[in-house]
Amino acid sequence: MNLDFGAEPLFSWYVVLLFISGAAMLILGVINASGLSKGWRAFNVIAGLGFMGYGVYLGFIFQGGTYIVFFKAFILPVMVIVNFFRSSSRRKATPAPQPMAAPAPYPMAGQQPMAAPAPYPMAGQQPMGAPAPYPMAAPQPMGAPAPQPAPAPERTV
Secondary structure, rough: OOOOOOOHHHHHHHHHHHHHHHHHHHHHHOOOOOOOHHHHHHHHHHHHHHHHHHHHHHHOOOOOOOOOOOOHHHHHHHHHHHHHHHHHHHHHHHOOOOOOOOOOOOOOOOOOOOOOOOOOOOOOOOOOOOOOOOOOOOOHHOOOOOOOOOOOOOOOO
């Protein structure tokens, strides 16, 4: 084991922190508690395995010489943990989907679709549900008046 805090404290702390940050990233990637996407979770697992593997290599297999200090090994886990809690709080703050509203009733003549029903019928329109005394004329193009029925002939005696 290469950990000697008396002789090489920087190296020893680097190996310990590298292993801890790798374990944190690995745990955050394995659990699906925050709703991270599969891509982010895969990235966390791969980076965590890389950091832990390098920590194990430096702590147990490394025989001396030069080694590389990755400062990303300390910055990246902090960013991943912040992203984990931010996505977790965002998921909790997202409101549940609302059920669909009932469809609007069929509009009366002259009324816009999806508009609230008029409190009183338009001129020439019977109240809803009342029988019409005569059939309504079809609307005329360009606002022209509807043709009127011919007057009844007068009776002479």
